[in-house]
Amino acid sequence: MARPPRRRRRRRRRRRGQELLTTSQAAALAGISHTHLRNLTSEGVIPVQYRGSHRRIRRSDVQTWLAGRQRDDAGGAPAAD
Template sequence: MRSVSMPSGTTDQLLTTGEAARVLGTSRQHVVNLTKRGDLPYETTGTHRRVRLSDVDRVRYSTQRLSADQRRSLHLAYAIAGKLVQDPALVDVARQNLERMRARHTRGRPAQWLAQWQELLDGPLDELLIVLTSPSQRSRELRQNSPFAGVLTDDERRAALAATR
């Protein structure tokens, strides 16, 4: 792996197709196929393909299948996002729930997720909606610790869960 300077001053590692395959948990040929289809941008060094780690991560998290539990939480989050658009004041319900949750979880990973929820609840509604409805790994983890209990009625909750079947 080698680092490449990016325009913004950050660096991004260039990986061989074999290294990218290990990151993705796939074969090297699958990575080559992704580059041929245009799903994974690449550069050439001589006759060899090199892919950026950030592009590999994008492919990795965008194509990773959701578990049944993650699909349920995503559908519930869609319903919650719809209600928040109609009534942004519902964020206050999440703030109250978050206070109770933070009192119980003061350390470790759950405390970190709850701190991230606090930032989202205090920030712009658009950013909150993006996290609620994103299939990204970060959003998946955050939804597993959602402070939005009680925002949906029982009927809304049942309808959202029925949509996952």
């Protein structure tokens, strides 16, 4: 008896900014510890998606957070002595 043809899984293509990162990957991109990044996601500062119990963060959300942080730093906040 012949087997039915196998169905191929379609891999979803994501745009560059839509790429999902693990907390470790996102932390490396942002230059912060993964613990600090998890805290930021828990506080709602950086949006997070869950895949089961695993957190996934969009690359574009990390880049947006970084841009906002650089803007705040350049805003002339007085340096602590």
